[in-house]
Amino acid sequence: SQPMAGRQAAELQSKVVPSKQILHSDNMEMEPETMETKSVTDYFSKLHMGSLVYSCTSKRKNK
Amino acid sequence: LHLRRMEASCLELALEGERLCKAGDCRAGVSFFEAAVQVGTEDLKTLSAIYSQLGNAYFYLHEYAKALEYHHHDLTLARTIGDLLGEAKASGNLGNTLKVLGNFEEAIVCCQRHLDISRELNDKVGEARALYNLGNVYHSKGKNVASARTHDPGELPDDVKNALQKAADYYEENLTIVTELGDRAAQGRAFGNLGNTHYLLGNFRSAVLAHEQRLLIAKEFGDRSAERRAYSNLGNAYIFLGEFETASEYYKRTLQLARQLKDRAVEAQACYSLGNTYTLLQDYEKAIDYHLKHLVIAQELHDKIGEGRACWSLGNAYTALGNHDQAMHFAERHLEISREVGDRSGELTARLNLSDLQMVLGLSYSTNTSMMSESHVVENSLNGTRPRVGRRHSMENMELMKLTPEKVQNWN
Secondary structure, three states: HHHHHHHHHHHHHHHHOOOOOOOOOOOOOOOOOOOOOOOHHHHHOOOHHHHHHHHHHHHHOOO | OHHHHHHHHHHHHHHHHHHHHHHHHHOOOOOHOOOHHHOOOOOOHHHHHHHHHHHHHHOOOOOOOHHHHHHHHHHHHHHHOOHHHHHHHHHHHHHHHHHHOOOOHHHHHHHHHHHHHHHOOOOHHHHHHHHHHHHHHHHHHHHHHOOOOOOOOOOOOOOHHHHHHHHHHHHHHHHHHHHOOOOOHHHHHHHHHHHHHHHOOOHHHHHHHHHHHHHHHHHHOOHHHHHHHHHHHHHHHHHOOOOHHHHHHHHHHHHHHHHOOOHHHHHHHHHHHHHHHHHOOOOOOOHHHHHHHHHHHHHHHHOOHHHHHHHHHHHHHHHHHHHHHHHHHHHHHHHHHHHHHHHHHHHHHHHHHHHHHHHHHHHEEEEEOOHHHHHHHHHHOOEEEEHHHHHHHHHHOOHHHHHHHHHHHOOO
């Protein structure tokens, strides 16, 4: 009777648990995102250059 | 004069924020940028740059709701002042953020805007970057739709296939431009993600070709993280090609680099992959060796789900070797952990494994009239036709299974 129980258990298993139940971890490794960057430094240096140009020209005008 | 001082202070704070973010301390950078916003400035272009950097800092800190908020501010501002390049950049960043948040349709609109403006401005670099971002959105979209549904491996639903095919097309288009520009780093990224897209589409040979290119470029740059990623992805592709020996070689390299880079989580993942690969090779002793290594790290990292997975794998491997006592031990542990983490499908599997094993052990104890009968019963109930089909069959077909733990949970 016990091999019979074994068969029943096997049948139960095949009914309840999908045969797909294998824990294959699908661990795909993606590349990083690229973000677009803005900087106040670029703008600041332009601003700074602008005021430098301004002070030079105004000095020249004063002469 | 007061306005002048305010402007200076806002700039100084923003500059310090920039410096900190560049140095890798986004958390501290954020507080300086936020202080700069508090002080305020009349200069809208400076404010736009601050919003943009705040958005990126929050993105890197994985605080995507905040990232969304600031990139949105940046976009509005760029449009207000008629800064087209600024609008393109803000659109791209907003697109990336929306993608991570799973809002793919809006992400596509934003990334498309980035692409359109870049083409209008004849900005090749921007165009290439927008194409890469679009590829990433379609890749995520395809993967997301695929994992939300259960389907037989190998047959992807049409919408998933379409999204993934679009991703591949965008990566190819990006590759054409960055190759012209001679931008090797960008080529590396595109090859990596193109390879992963082919992998999901089931084009495993194409996946291998792309990842080999990625590997080559990673070595050129001495970028060991990228090299490790390429090895791991190559291993995955070779599993599905049924070339388990080759897969094991790539996973071993992944493991080696993970150890060099002192990344325990990645090391655990590599051990787990190796355990599965040796199971496919039917070398259960080696499989056990790697699954035990995985178990140790999972425990160390308090990764209960990983620990449960390790116990389940160990139970199977010991069963395959006929070591029922050890199999029993790990099946019990698997049951405990499944209960602890509320994994109902894991719990069910563990129960069935346990009842199977109990029966085998019970039978072998009660019918020990002779060695013959004992082995006969074990043969019947464990290696007999039905259980063999039930459990071993699934292991032998592991290469066909593209299942994530999430999907397994969906079977509940």
